[in-house]
Each structure stands twice: as structure tokens, then as C-alpha cells.
Amino acid sequence: MLQRMLAGGLIAGFAAGLLGVLLHFAFVQQKILLGEEYETGAVVHFAGASGAEAHDASHEASHDTAHEHEHEGSQPGDAARNALTVLFTGLIYAGYGLVLVAGFALAEHFGQKITPPVALLWGIAGFVTFQLAPAMGLAPELPGTIAADLGLRQVWWLATVLATAAGLALLAYGRGVWAWVAAGALLAAPHGVGAPHLDEFFGSAPPELAAEFAARVLGVGLATWAALGWLAGRFWTREAG
Amino acid sequence: MREGNANAVGCDGKENIMNAVNHSAAKSQSGLLSILFVALIGATVLFVAGHAQSSTLHDAAHDMRHATGFPCH
Numbered sequence: 611m612l613q614r615m616l617a618g619g620l621i622a623g624f625a626a627g628l629l630g631v632l633l634h635f636a637f638v639q640q641k642i643l644l645g646e647e648y649e650t651g652a653v654v655h656f657a658g659a660s661g662a663e664a665h666d667a668s669h670e671a672s673h674d675t676a677h678e679h680e681h682e683g684s685q686p687g688d689a690a691r692n693a694l695t696v697l698f699t700g701l702i703y704a705g706y707g708l709v710l711v712a713g714f715a716l717a718e719h720f721g722q723k724i725t726p727p728v729a730l731l732w733g734i735a736g737f738v739t740f741q742l743a744p745a746m747g748l749a750p751e752l753p754g755t756i757a758a759d760l761g762l763r764q765v766w767w768l769a770t771v772l773a774t775a776a777g778l779a780l781l782a783y784g785r786g787v788w789a790w791v792a793a794g795a796l797l798a799a800p801h802g803v804g805a806p807h808l809d810e811f812f813g814s815a816p817p818e819l820a821a822e823f824a825a826r827v828l829g830v831g832l833a834t835w836a837a838l839g840w841l842a843g844r845f846w847t848r849e850a851g
Numbered sequence: 852m853r854e855g856n857a858n859a860v861g862c863d864g865k866e867n868i869m870n871a872v873n874h875s876a877a878k879s880q881s882g883l884l885s886i887l888f889v890a891l892i893g894a895t896v897l898f899v900a901g902h903a904q905s906s907t908l909h910d911a912a913h914d915m916r917h918a919t920g921f922p923c924h
Contacts, residue, residue, distance in 0.1 A: 611885050612885040615885065615886070619893065639918075691914070694914075697911075702897065704896060705894070705895075705901075706893070707893070708896065709890055711889065712889040712893060715882070715889070750917065751917060764902055767922055827920060
């Protein structure tokens, strides 16, 4: 049992993480790098709509620079930095994988059967739990985003993950109206309370860039989690057979 | 145990059933412990890679944290 969980969770996690990091370099990394250029002031977005300090003088030139930069395509970048991103994406999905197979084992302990299609749904539920629901309150941040106190945000993040996981589990496996009511309450509660936010916006990057970044992060997350659920389900049922 | 006694028909049968019951209780308990153990390893990995704020870890995991929606800075 232990070996089945560890092997399945780690292999599926690292394999999904590898897909995740490929998608990250294809769709997300250039947005992070561009966000950092706005953060450091290497390129500047005009400040008209945001009401932040005016950078009108540099508006024309910097705006053009930003667009040119975006179309330069991928740069060699810092190899060590990218290697660490590969390593940590693998690690984080290995962590997700272990939590996922522990969930499979717990479900089977209570008599639920985990088949590959069910495992795929678990993967998508994992995406909702760990990424989509927290993103409802704390949208994925471009580098340079100024936000509320980190500790408070981490507490809200963790509480949201726990409440969403419990809510989805109750919705899927709970019996009776009260289980479903409790599920709805758990799913809604973090968003009723609301994530910690500042009263003002301080973003230095254009809203279009932040929106593209957030959308791509969620899209890549969904694809990677779906792969994780599918792979973990394959290993799980193969080991059982 | 009670179930074992109720179903027992003789010395040998009773012992076998009790063994089976004990065995399945022990297996169930070790199963739950294994599940807890694996979930804890997973959660620890998530905490260290996703949330721990030592500056070395933060810098190393920086891009991944932004790209998986962890609160980073």
C-alpha cells in the first residue's frame, strides 16, 4: 500500500510536472520576464488609467519597447534560474501527486472505487482546490505586484484549499441534503470571508499583461493537473490489477 | 472480536476467524497510517516548495510560485 502510493504519486507527479514546466516555458515564462522588466523600471507602462505616478515623458518610447520586447520570442535566459524552475515544478507536482494518491487510498478505504475516469475528475478537482479557488481571491501575481501581508494571504490560501477540498469531497461522496448544504457552505465560505487585499492598486505592469499572465497560469494549471490525475489513475489501477 | 465469537463453531474455526478479524483490523489501521504518512510527506513538500520564506528557497522557487498561484512576496 505504502509503496503503491509513494511510487504512483511520485512518478505521476514528476511526469506531470515535466509537462507543466514545458507548458510554463511555452506560455508563462515570457510574461514573468516582461513583468519583471516593468517591476525594475527597465520598461515603463504609461500611468494614465491607474492613477499611479506619471511616467508620461517616457510613455511613447517605453510603450514601443514593451511591444518589441514581447515579440522577441524566447531568450536563452538564465540557465540556472530555469533549471531551478524545472526542479521546483517537478517537486511541487510530486507533492500534489502524493496528496492525490493519499486521497485515492482514503477513498478506497471507505469503499469508493478509483477508476481512470474518476482519477481524471480528481485531477481536475485538485486544480480547482489548489489553483482555481485560491485564484478567485488571490489572482496569480505578476512579479512586481504589491499585495497585502504575505502571512495573511498564506493563511487565506491554506484555509481556502482545505475548505474547497472538504467541500468537493462532500459534494462528490456525501449522502443526503445536509452533506450537500455543508459542501456548498464550505466551497463558498472562503469567498464570503474574502482574501486579504490592499485598498489601492500599485501595479506597474499593464493590466493586459497581468490578465494574460493569470489566464495562462490557470490554463497551464488545468492541463497539468488533468495530466496528473490521469497518470496517477493509470498507475493506481495498474498496481491494483 | 465479538463477530469472531459469534461466528465461531469450534476451537479451530474460532481461532481462524479471530485471526482474520485481527488481521483485517491491523491492516486497516496500517492502511490509514500509510495514507496519513504519504499525505504528510506531500503536504511538507508543498509547504517547503510553495510557502517557506527562506530567501534561498524563495529565490529558487520564485518563478514556479508565481506560475502556480502561491502567494509569493
